[in-house]
Ligand SMILES: [Zn+2]
Ligand SMILES: [Zn+2]
């Protein structure tokens with residue numbers, strides 16, 4: 417999306433190049449960011465008011481409509497000249513790299529519904545600079561991804577969640593996730609499974625038993641902990657999620673699409689990444705064995721966790737994540753599962769050109785192969 421604004425001040429502030437010094441204005445900047453993160457890409461350009469008469473007219477039209485009780489917005493499709501301008505403006509932006517290989521063929525959309533570590537950012541009670549930051553890209557819910565595609569034969573919209581974690585309900589509301597074809601779990605830790613009970617919203621509304629996919633060890637633990645939801649004794653619509661556990665050995669199918677579970681090293685518990693086509697999602701990585709690395713070749717998009725810069729016994733650092741990315745050589749990579757040690761701007765500023773820091777609401781398109 418391209419914003420054409422007649423205030424250079426607002427353009428620079430909304431792009432986070434200039435600080436918002438007036439405390440009264442900060443909530444408006446935050447509100448704008450909360451709306452903008454829902455677009456896969458956006459940029460803002462300054463256009464002097466005398467050259468922006470059309471926008472001025474549209475704004476006045478919207479104000480007039482609101483005054484007589486109508487909706488306070490007016491929608492117009494951009495003219496061709498405006499959309500080609502959008503392309504060249506976006507090409508200058510390094511973030512456009514995330515999207516340039518996405519074309520009309522793009523078969524998969526990955527939405528980072530959350531990109532935070534197990535406690536989320538800000539942490540409750542923490543007063544560090546990142547936790548107090550007003551930059552919404554530093555506000556991270558627990559890591560979870562929405563993967564969407566269209567069925568090749570029927571054209572039906574398909575959607576799954578990777579890691580129905582502790583913030584699933586809020587994430588589903590924020591990103592409008594109204595139906596699901598299934599959920600995949602990377603490992604048993606609660607930040608990745610704590611939203612499993614929220615899946616009842618889907619099993620109720622869809623009146624169906626939902627697939628919950630995992631590796632064999634994780635599946636066994638899921639069966640124990642969510643025994644009431646997976647034993648098949650309660651039909652959908654009776655107040656608990658009606659789930660069917662499917663073990664990936666190593667691949668399982670969701671609505672005809674294969675997802676391959678790839679073992680990674682995390683802590684003592686079994687953990688897997690998921691690969692489907694040219695996309696792979698690896699979170700809570702301490703390390704990846706040579707055998708698993710061999711199954712992660714030829715990727716367009718690699719999502720990989722990077723907790724912080726200081727070493728951690730069960731999570732790789734940013735530098736270790738970058739080493740893994742260099743070794744696997746995907747076209748593009750996104751870092752997720754970020755803790756409060758990492759400030760978005762600072763982190764984004766030191767990453768290689770094809771590596772990006774996630775933020776809640778980032779959308780990346782992956783072309784089909
Ligand atoms: Zn985690
Ligand atoms: Zn903090």
Ligand SMILES: [Zn+2]
Nearest residue numbers: 603605682700
């Ligand atoms: Zn974990």
